[in-house]
Amino acid sequence: MCAKFDGTNLFIAANDGMGTEMCYWFKECMNNQLFTFFRVGERQVERNYSDINGIPNSSEITWLNSTGSDNIGPVAIQGYNDFVGGNHRWRKPNANGSLGPYTTIRTANCNSYSVDIDGQPLSLGVITYGEQICASVNNTLFDPLVEPQDSTATVLDSPLINEDIIYTIIGNSIAVDAKHTYLKDFTVRRYYGMQSMYNREDSVMTPGGAYPTFVEQANAKTFHKNNYPNFGCYIEHNANGWCQSSWLRPIDLGTHYAIDSISPIFTRSSDKCYHVIMDSFPVNCNDSVSWHGIYTWALPLINDDDLLVYSGIIDGKESLYIDTKRACNRIFNYSGANYLHSIDSIRNSDGASFLTLDNAVFITCNKPISFILYYEPNDENTTIEINPDINGDGVINVLDITGIIDIINEAEETPDLENEE
Secondary structure, three states, X not given: OEEEEOOOOEEEEEEOOOOEEEEEEEEEEOOOXXXXXXXEEEEEOOOOOOOOOOOOOOOOOEEEEEOXXXXXXXXXXXXXXXXXXXXXXXXXXXXXXXXXXXXXXXXXXXXXXXXXXXXXXXXXXXXXXXXXXXXXXXXXXXXXXXXXXXXXXXXXXXXXXXXXXXXXXXXXXXXXXXXXXXXXXXXXXXXXXXXXXXXXXXXXXXXXXXXXXEXXXXXXXXXXXXXXXXOOEEEEEEOOOOEEEEEEOOOHHHHOOOOOOOOEEXXXXXXXXXXXXXEEXXXXXXXXXXXXXXXXXXXXXXXXXXXXXEEEEEOOEEEEEEEEOOOEEEEEEOOXXXXXXXXXXXXXXXXXXXXXXXXXXXXXXXXXXXXXXXXXXXXXXXXXXXXXXXXXXXOOOHHHXXXXXXXXXXXXXXXXXXXXX
């Protein structure tokens, strides 16, 4: 990867060495001029090294995400029927409690931002190569119920929330770690946190939710926590075959403790998808909450009636997202499958088994499931010495999967007599 930061614009290129280069452009944007990812795109290249040349103006770049509205969500508070932060300008309350039209007054301010590459400050104006880029941002969100004292004000002036966000960019993924510290007592009427400005999606899939396979985006409707408590990811697909995955990690607000059982957990409105992570939740001054998510852009390795498989980066590791769309038994090839490991406590993987050997992944499940494997080639204990052609018929198929799983289960159930006392 390489990056260049001029103090205002951050350009990042990440070449995968196989013909695709991800292109990122961070800057102050939206109505509140907050520093975040403004554009995310891809271009097809013949070189095998990263190069920011052409960002942002190259006609070769296909922009996949365009921040004309929020990717990182604003906050609605009790008593104000709109949002503060993100893309939202202030609306002055009328005497009857309704809201007037949008003004030019901002509801948030970007206080500071800085950029590191591999843990060191990125020198201004210098193209630098590294493995990981981090952008740290501090914002203030303001109380919309307090009218600014200055009639010429361009931003509200009564602080409500201190917002800290860290964006970590590696390969085709942006990890977001967001923290809100409250500066007053109030009730959060709604906080989406992680939402999406993916471009021109034609269908949506919600593993662990109401839509285990892709449905037309117009048919992706709101569903609720009590029906789908394990939901945590939505995936948008466009006509060119590209997907954007928005995975809310199941920690902190991602456990959905701040919404009740009948609250929406996913909603879609104005051609956008939203995670709902706070709903009618009271907070006190000095309280803090956090959420953690990963945006990934990918051409799926597999997208058929049974499976969606795509790769991304999680905690610096190459990872494989696998979502089955129905009960199935499947085998698919994956180079280096012997070095794939399961990530615990991710999505909904009950009722599923997988096995990796001889550059193949074997999956069996009795319902739609989701899990993630990460790639770690330095672990020497991952190779399983089993002939995958269990029945010796010259092909590897569903019967072999069943036989392999039986062997593994028998091995786990067999006592180690040598070590018994």
